[in-house]
Amino acid sequence: MTPDMPQQRQTEAKAQANLGEVLIVEDTPTSLRLLASLLDQAGYKVRVAHDGELALWSAQAYPPELILLDVRMPGIDGLEVCRRLKQSAQLRDIPVIFLSAQSDTEDKLRGFEAGAIDFIGKPYQAPEVLARTEAHLALARSQRALALANAELTSTMAQLQATREDLQRAERLAALGTMVAGVAHELNTPIGNCMLCASTQDQRARDFAEAAASNRLRRSDLNAFVDYTVQASALLLRNLVAASRLIDSFKQVATGQAGSVRCRFDLAHLLVEVLGCLRPHLHAAGVTLEIAAAPGIVMESYPGALDQVINQLVRNALIHGFHGDASGAVRIEAATEDGQLTLACCDNGAGIAEGDLARVFEPFFTTRMGQGGTGLGLHIVHNLVTNVLGGTIKVTSGGGETRFVLRCPCLAPALEVQRLPVTGTPDLATSGGVSS
Ligand SMILES: Nc1ncnc2c1ncn2[C@@H]1O[C@H](COP(=O)(O)OP(=O)(O)O)[C@@H](O)[C@H]1O
Ligand SMILES: [Mg+2]
Missing domain, CATH: 1.10.287 (Helix Hairpins)
Known part of the structure; x- marks a missing residue:
């Protein structure tokens, strides 16, 4: 082989700092010298070994980035050297390019089996040697960088997970x-x-x-x-x-009502029962009650939980909204769409301060500390709505109206189902509403 690299390119390449560390294993001294000088001049850091034993020792002592390995050598041949390299956890990732006669298909097949990544045919062609060396070194380097980035990512993810768990633990403790x-x-x-x-x-x-x-x-x-x-x-x-x-x-x-049983009921019927118990309190406070419920809403849900939710919302309107005002009014609206119930409890009372709106569902949040407020009412409501009724509850307050809106499926998520007969729709005013 004659290295046909132009003089200028050789000098330029040489000037570049370490393009990569290559171990050349070849028993024919002339071939070894030629390959070594070609790669050396191209800017690679070259080490040589004349036989398999020396190659293994050299690779072990100081792992190169790429090995050019002659297949046929006396003693431990190239195939065996490659097999042993692939058995070592420390060395198995070093790419091995076999050097063999161009026509020797048998050598190539056995080489790939032993773990070779590529072949360079003899007699060597300088451009081919350089191109394959450069390509496989670049590939090996990018693989190493990828593995490193992957390891860093995995460790960052583990750290993130640990931090998240710490945070959750701290939040739970708080x-x-x-x-x-x-x-x-x-x-x-x-x-x-x-x-x-x-x-x-x-x-x-x-x-x-x-x-x-x-x-x-x-x-x-x-x-x-x-x-x-x-x-x-x-x-x-x-x-x-x-x-x-x-x-x-x-x-x-x-x-959170873990033991309650799901059953079938008419919403209007439930509203009459629940609000019937509240009417005397509303009446005593001089607050009117209006119900605007679409007729024939049949629920398969938890009437006990819904009863508690409505009770809490109306009682809250009475306690927090009105202080003997003459024109106090509470309005209950109910409608369904696509199997979803929307139930709103509105009042025209004092309202909730903007800064408190985000906190009213928190446990122990009350603006009546020391005056009988526990701050648990709306927290229980929130738990019942999300954990039992399978819905959501939101509140808005402004423009003279405080509005709690509950949305939940008419068919609640169930563990147990108990079917009760649907009771007749009671005489409830619908769009017009009824005043207490
Ligand atoms: N309809 C309402 N009008 C005005 N404020 C309300 C209304 N409902 C709830 N609130 C506010 O939300 C807070 C939390 O309510 P809740 O959890 O039931 O606790 P409590 O009734 O024991 O104070 C109340 O202290 C009150 O400030
Ligand atoms: Mg309350």
């Missing part, structure tokens, strides 16, 4: 902390009242018993003791009822 603090805070008042009441009553009972034992008891003492006992019992009972209601609310937050 939510748990808020929950526990809220529960403790809410229960503290009624239980503190009970303790104060019971300890005072305890002291009074001891004094009473002592006075009775020493015959110092007067009729007025007895009357005062009975009076106090009646008051104390009433106070105890009131506070215990408050505590027990709170515990009921907490239980609802935790279980």
Whole structure:
């Protein structure tokens, strides 16, 4: 072979820094010299080995980026060298180009089997040697870069996942902390009242018993003791009822009606029942009720959950919206489209401040702290709507109207189905509405 590379190109190539490290394994000294000088002049860092054993040692000691390997050599031949390279985890990715007689198809087949990536035929043609060397080095380098980028991506993904899990854990802990603090805070008042009441009553009972034992008891003492006992019992009972209601609310937050059963019912019928119970409260507050429900809406859902949702929304309108205003009004709208129920509860009360709108469904968010507000009502509503009814609930407030809009499927997602007969549609005004 005669390296037919122009002088100028050789000099330019030489001037470029390390194009790649190549190990040439060839037992014929002239061929070895020619190949080495061609690649050296082209700018590659060249190492040589005269036999298979030396090639393996050299590759092991300092892995090259590419190996040009003669197939036929005395001792360990090229095929065996290649097989051993491919068995080593450290060396298996180094591309091996076999050097063999152009016509020797047998050599080529066995070479590919042993793990060769390409062949260069003898007698060598300089452009072919250079082109194949350059191509496979570039390929190997881009593969290595890709593997590296892949490994970095995998590790970044793992880090991201770990960070996300940490964040979720921290969020859960923070939510748990808020929950526990809220529960403790809410229960503290009624239980503190009970303790104060019971300890005072305890002291009074001891004094009473002592006075009775020493015959110092007067009729007025007895009357005062009975009076106090009646008051104390009433106070105890009131506070215990408050505590027990709170515990009921907490239980609802935790279980979200897990045990409820899905059944078939008429929505208008349910509205009459639920709103019927609320009418006296609305009436007492001077608030009118209007119902605009399309007739014949049949649901296969959870009436208990829907009942609670409507109750909470209307009670909230009463508690938070109106303070003895003469023209207070609550309006319930219901309609279906494509198997989806849209139920809205609107009032023309005080409204919700813009900054509070995003927080009203949070547990323990209340603007009536210390005035009987637990801040659990809308949180329970949200849980019921999303976890039980399989829907969504949104709120808007402005322009004199606060509007809670619930959307859920008429056929709720179910675990158990219990079919009840559809009850007749009660006499409900539809578009015009009914006033309380
Ligand atoms: N119809 C409404 N009009 C005005 N404010 C409301 C209305 N409904 C809810 N809110 C606001 O949302 C907050 C959270 O409601 P909720 O979770 O039921 O808690 P609570 O009723 O115990 O305060 C209330 O404190 C109130 O500020
Ligand atoms: Mg409430």
